[in-house]
Amino acid sequence: MFYSSIFWLAFNFGIHIVMVNLVIGLAVLIPLLKYLGMKRGDQLTVSMARRLMKYYAATYGIAGVFGTAFTVFLFSYYPFATLVIGTVAIVPFAIAIAMVALNFFSLITYWYGWDRWSPRTHNLIGFLMAASAVLIPFGFRGVFAFLNEPVGLYFTQSGPSLNVAEAYSNPTFWPLYLSSVVGALTATMIAIMAGFAIAYLRHPDSEKAYFEAALRKFFIPSLVGLLLMVPLMFAYLMSLTGVPYKFNNIMVGFGVTIGGDAAYNFTWIFALHLALAALQFIALLYIAYAAFRGNLLSRHVAFWSVIGGAAALGTIEAGEMLNAFSQFPRFIASLNATQAASFPKPWDALIATYNNLTNYNTLAAASFGQFFTSFMMAIMIVVIIVFIYIVFFKGSSK
Numbered sequence: 001m002f003y004s005s006i007f008w009l010a011f012n013f014g015i016h017i018v019m020v021n022l023v024i025g026l027a028v029l030i031p032l033l034k035y036l037g038m039k040r041g042d043q044l045t046v047s048m049a050r051r052l053m054k055y056y057a058a059t060y061g062i063a064g065v066f067g068t069a070f071t072v073f074l075f076s077y078y079p080f081a082t083l084v085i086g087t088v089a090i091v092p093f094a095i096a097i098a099m100v101a102l103n104f105f106s107l108i109t110y111w112y113g114w115d116r117w118s119p120r121t122h123n124l125i126g127f128l129m130a131a132s133a134v135l136i137p138f139g140f141r142g143v144f145a146f147l148n149e150p151v152g153l154y155f156t157q158s159g160p161s162l163n164v165a166e167a168y169s170n171p172t173f174w175p176l177y178l179s180s181v182v183g184a185l186t187a188t189m190i191a192i193m194a195g196f197a198i199a200y201l202r203h204p205d206s207e208k209a210y211f212e213a214a215l216r217k218f219f220i221p222s223l224v225g226l227l228l229m230v231p232l233m234f235a236y237l238m239s240l241t242g243v244p245y246k247f248n249n250i251m252v253g254f255g256v257t258i259g260g261d262a263a264y265n266f267t268w269i270f271a272l273h274l275a276l277a278a279l280q281f282i283a284l285l286y287i288a289y290a291a292f293r294g295n296l297l298s299r300h301v302a303f304w305s306v307i308g309g310a311a312a313l314g315t316i317e318a319g320e321m322l323n324a325f326s327q328f329p330r331f332i333a334s335l336n337a338t339q340a341a342s343f344p345k346p347w348d349a350l351i352a353t354y355n356n357l358t359n360y361n362t363l364a365a366a367s368f369g370q371f372f373t374s375f376m377m378a379i380m381i382v383v384i385i386v387f388i389y390i391v392f393f394k395g396s397s398k
Contacts, residue, residue, distance in 0.1 A: 004370055005077035005360040006328075008377075010321065012070035017320045018313050019063030020136070024181070025188020026056040027103060027133030031110070031126025033217075038119055044213055051210075052192065053111055058391040060107060062384060069380070076364040081331050081354045084160065088153065089143045091164045096139025103132040137180045145173035147327070148243050149334040155344050172243070175236035182232055183319070186225030187312040189218040190280060194309020195392075197302035212297055215287065215305070223284050229277070233319075246333040249326040266326050273318035276311045283308030329357040 030049050037045030074082050086093060106129035113122050145151070145167070152166035167173075193214045200211035240247040244258040251257065253267025286304045290296055327333035332355055340352035353359060363369070 003358065003360070004365050005073070006357060008073045008373070009070060009077070010324070012066045012073060013324070014317055014321060016063055016066035016070055018316050019059050019066065021180075021184040021313075021316050022059045022188050022191060023056065023063050023103075024133045024136065024184040025186075025191075026052060026059065027107070028130040028185060029188060029192070030056060031123065031130055034126065035123055044209060045217075048210060048213060050114065053114070055195070055392065057107065057111065058387070060104070062388070065380070065384065069377075077360040078331075078354070078357070079361060080350075084351075084354070085143075085147075085331065088160050088162050089146050089167075091162065092139045092142030092146070092167070094139070095142070096136055099132045099135040099139060103129060103136065106132060134181055137177055137184075141177040141180055142168060142170075142173060144323070145170040145176055147332050148172040148176075148240070148246065150332055155347065160347060172236065172239040175232060175239045179229065179232035179236055182225055182228050183316065186222055186229060187316055189222040189225065190284075190312040191309045193218050193222070193305045194312075197305035197309070200297075201299065201302050201306075208297060211302065215291075215296060215301070219284065219287060219291075223288075226277070226280055226284070243327075243334045245330070245336070246326045249328075250322060264325075264328060266322060269318055269322040269325065273315060273322055276315040276318055279311040280308050280315065283311065331355050331357065 030052050033045050033049035033052070037043065037047075037049060106125055110122065110125045110129050113125060117125075146153075146162070149170060149172060151170040152163040154161055154163060196207065196211040196214040199207040237247070237250070240250070241258055244260065245263065248257040248260070248262035249264045249266050250270050251267065252262035252265050253271070283304045287296075287301055287308075290298065290301045295301070335351070335355055337352050340355065341348050343351060
């Protein structure tokens with residue numbers, strides 16, 4: 001059965017999370033490139049960092065638009081569940097929101113201070129920009145880990161509450177957080193190579209130096225990042241053995257389940273995730289082969305760089321969709337009706353009812369609301385596409 005609530009949440013979250021991964025990666029790589037370029041007197045690297053800064057700001061804006069849309073849909077379709085989870089997990093949410101705010105203001109300050117302030121001051125702001133970006137998922141992945149298994153949840157007379165120290169000892173948190181940070185950095189480096197590859201294909205003479213620099217700077221780190229993602233991804237999957245409902249929905253297609261059958265089969269998303277990761281390795285291996293043959297700068301290398309970048313972003317998308325859909329229709333994956341019945345009244349009945357994504361606000365799903373929502377979302381998407389074209393293509397240097 002089609003659920004409009006699930007469609008809109010998945011659509012907006014899917015775009016938002018890909019952009020957020022790029023935001024995290026660019027927030028770390030831009031100040032690093034600028035610092036190393038200044039230290040070594042490498043003006044090309046400094047110029048590359050400055051160009052990426054424009055794309056970082058644009059990416060941040062797109063991430064913010066779809067993140068806001070996702071939040072609006074979440075509150076519209078699931079007001080009670082969102083209120084309860086938001087209240088209980090207020091500390092992880094607060095950490096994430098504070099880091100988002102710090103990242104936003106450091107982005108503005110870093111851009112404004114370029115060539116205006118001393119290198120030391122500018123580097124300090126760049127450090128804050130990078131650190132805040134890396135800590136954004138520290139907050140949000142704390143919430144995601146809680147939604148895997150509500151470690152630290154307890155009840156008082158006033159209602160549910162959260163022991164934050166226990167919550168961050170959740171077995172699924174650290175594998176999820178570390179894989180998120182490494183994955184964001186790796187995907188961004190591959191995407192940067194892809195971006196300069198597109199520029200090289202459009203304007204080979206003027207973009208040749210940038211494309212070559214991107215390949216030489218990011219090829220080895222991105223390959224290392226991909227290799228690190230293999231054990232990190234496996235570690236997160238193994239941590240989900242403590243959440244059989246979610247684990248089974250991921251692995252049932254491979255004939256692996258724990259303590260019973262799966263409710264759904266989302267193995268195909270996992271297979272897609274693995275295939276896209278393999279495609280990244282193939283793209284990087286081709287680049288290495290071309291470099292070994294002394295033919296690093298060619299249209300074939302640029303083409304495979306673009307393929308690798310698209311696969312990197314697709315891998316993020318598939319991984320996030322797998323992580324979300326594998327606990328459908330539950331908000332909290334490990335929480336079944338029997339466990340909910342052990343909670344004090346009236347929370348036992350409330351949580352049993354609202355820990356279900358199929359119990360959405362029907363008013364939000366009314367026909368007129370869906371028509372108006374679809375119409376406005378279509379306008380927003382067109383505007384975003386035009387914005388991307390102007391910033392990333394029409395506005396690019398030639």
